[in-house]
Amino acid sequence: MNSIIYVGMDVHKNTYSLCAVSDATGEILAETKITADSDLIAKFIENARDLSGNPEAQVKTGYxxxxxxYSLYWELAARGIECVILAPSTMQKPAKNKVLKxxxxxxxxxxxxxxxxxxxSVYVPDHEDVKTKEYIRMMGCFKTQLKRIKQQINAFLLRLGLRYPGNSRWIPAHLKWMNGLELEPEFxxxxxxxxxxxDSxxxxIERFKGRLEEMAQKERYKEKVEQLRCLKGIDTASAMTIHVETSDFSRFPNAAAYSSYCGLTPAENSSGEKNNRLNITKMGNSMIRKTLIEAAQVLVRGTIGKKGKKVKAKQKGQDVKVIDYADxxxxxxxxxYHHMIYRNVNRNIVITAIARELACFIWGIETGHIS
Structure with missing residues (x-):
């Protein structure tokens, strides 16, 4: 059996720090700091093999x-070098790292x-999913900018002592009110x-949504996205976000594992007879977590068990089993939601609980566990 050399890589934009460890002895074979170049990594690996005394030793790299x-992963994979991407929150770290790093x-x-x-290890999606994921994240950046400009407008008008008399903001009536305000020329x-x-x-963002609608019609996405849209609060954009960001739902053995991946499970700090539950872990994919929270905000509105026209339209043509499961x-x-609110539980905690369970139902649709 060939020995294995493990190469740890602490990677940055311009430099990589490398360390090769032998599995046979646990000793450090070589250490160096190089410029960000996969050619130099390959040379370092060959040197580590020579130092181990086994030029045919297997090599496993990771960062x-x-x-x-995923760029470095793909570069090394193209060279035939095994590489894994480590999830930082799952790694063991010595206590000394807190004072010497x-x-x-x-x-x-x-x-x-x-x-x-x-x-x-971090799951590495295929290239098609990565392209779609980057497009969705780009759209998310523009949504963040839109939210910021709304806040800036509200703050500006408040500083002028102007308050919108209506209830709902950013609807045509609100925009008409702002455009009709009589202000000094500079203001x-x-x-x-x-x-x-x-407006820009x-x-x-509307153009991005249209493009995302086109992407959702691709064969690899269409079926699952349309099934997810059967759930109230899930539209095409959120369905695509959840589906693409997760990529492969089968890697989660059960619904609880998926909700944990979304970072929606509570942390714990218990000892002896004391059981202390903390806030949610917020580990895993923040994009999915944010999308689920937003979907939960919409899902809890309205009368219990009553479907609106929009939900019925989204469910049209879908499998009866999927529709029943979603309903x-x-x-x-x-x-x-109403039961927890009646018990005077903080609404933010309630919404998070709803989002956590919604993630479980989404796992059921994606994996076919809808019986």
Missing amino acids: EAGCLG NDRRDARNIATNLANNSYK REILDEYLSEY LSER KAVERLQKK
Whole structure:
């Protein structure tokens, strides 16, 4: 049986710190710091093999998930070099790291985790999913900018002592009110510039949504996205976000594992007879978690068990089993919401609980567990 050399890589934009560890002895074979170049990694691996005395030794490399995304993984895979991306939250880290931390020690720690198998690897989606994921995240960035410009407009008008008399903001009546305000020329110019930016961002986001609708019609996405849309609160954009960001639902053995991946399960700090539940872990994919929270906000509205025209339209043409499953899920979650609110549970906690269970129902649709 060939020995294995584990190469830990602490990667940054311009430099990589490398550390090679032998599985046979646990000794450090080589350490170095190089410029960000996969050719130099390949040379380092050959040198580590020579130092181990076994030129045919297997090599396993790894780096923490971070700024490089999957790019280095693909570069090394193209060279036939085995590579894994380590989830930082799952790695074992020495207590000394809190007082003494540098790139060399980080590379050593990554190599040690590889050798001890004390980590969980990040799932690497295929290239098509990555392209779609990046498009969705780009749209998310523009949504964040739109939210910020809304806040800036509201703050500007409040500083002028102007308050909108209606209830709902950013509807045609609210926009008409702002455009009709009589202000001093300088203030009017400022507000017009803000509104111009608001209109520009709104138009671009609508264009992005249209493009995403086209992507959702691809064969690889269409069936599951349309099934997810049977759930109240899930539209095409949120269905695509959840489906693409997760990529492969079969890697989760059960619904609880998926909700944990979304970071929606509560943390725990218990000892002896004391059981202390904390806030949610917020580990895993933040995009999915945010989307589920937003979907839960919509799902709990309305009368329990009553479907609106929009939901009926989305369910048209779908499998009866999927529709029944989605309706039962929504009714259960709405009842749970009202029950927890009646018990005076904080609404944010309630919405998070609804989002956590919604993730479980989504896992059921994606994996076919709808009986």
